Amino acid sequence: xxxxxxxxxxxxxxxxxxxxxxxxNNEEIDDQHMHLVKILNKVHSNVLNDEDDExxxxxxxxxxxxxxxxxxEEEKYFNxxxxxxxxxHIEIHKEFISKITTFQEQFENNEVRMSVKLMLFLRDWLxxxxxxxxxxxxTSKKIKALMGx
Numbered sequence: 001x002x003x004x005x006x007x008x009x010x011x012x013x014x015x016x017x018x019x020x021x022x023x024x025n026n027e028e029i030d031d032q033h034m035h036l037v038k039i040l041n042k043v044h045s046n047v048l049n050d051e052d053d054e055x056x057x058x059x060x061x062x063x064x065x066x067x068x069x070x071x072x073e074e075e076k077y078f079n080x081x082x083x084x085x086x087x088x089h090i091e092i093h094k095e096f097i098s099k100i101t102t103f104q105e106q107f108e109n110n111e112v113r114m115s116v117k118l119m120l121f122l123r124d125w126l127x128x129x130x131x132x133x134x135x136x137x138x139t140s141k142k143i144k145a146l147m148g149x
Contacts, residue, residue, distance in 0.1 A: 015044035016123045022130050024138045026077075032070045033130055039063045040122055047114050053107075056114055060104045063122075068097060074134070081137055089137050096125065 016037050023030045043059045045051075071093040078086045100122075106112040 014041045015119055016040050016126070022127070024130065024134050026138060029074060029077075029134070029138060032066075032073060033126075033134075036063075036066060036070060036126060039066060040119070040126065043114065043122075044119050047116065047119060057104075057108055060100075060107060064097070064100050064104050067100060071097065074138070077138060085137055089133055092129070092133060096129075 018034055018037050022033060024033075039059065039062055043056070043063065046056050046059055075090060075093070078089060081089070103112065103118070107114065
């Protein structure tokens, strides 16, 4: 599973190079996942280049806003899941949004700094979520039928 094999793309200075194995075979969701990866790579670039905090605040806002949007779009497919699977997946989304929103607020209030440790958490969380939760829940026969796959 790529969660444990995620590599750093030195040539492009990307913490999170997009790999085809992350695809769930839904163009809309895959495009959104790719966009989340791009945002994380912008945040990472900011950390590496020690750019200004105002730019980081913009990137963190974009990350939070786009994550909320993406999760709401993804959850539209969940009505075909079992009640337990739907509830579990949505709870995981809520927990992640809470974590990144809290971090965003703390960063804006100069209570915390962006770190490589946090970047690795964000990357690993997203890879694991795509590879485990999304692939499990978005590739069921019922969901694929709803997606038109």
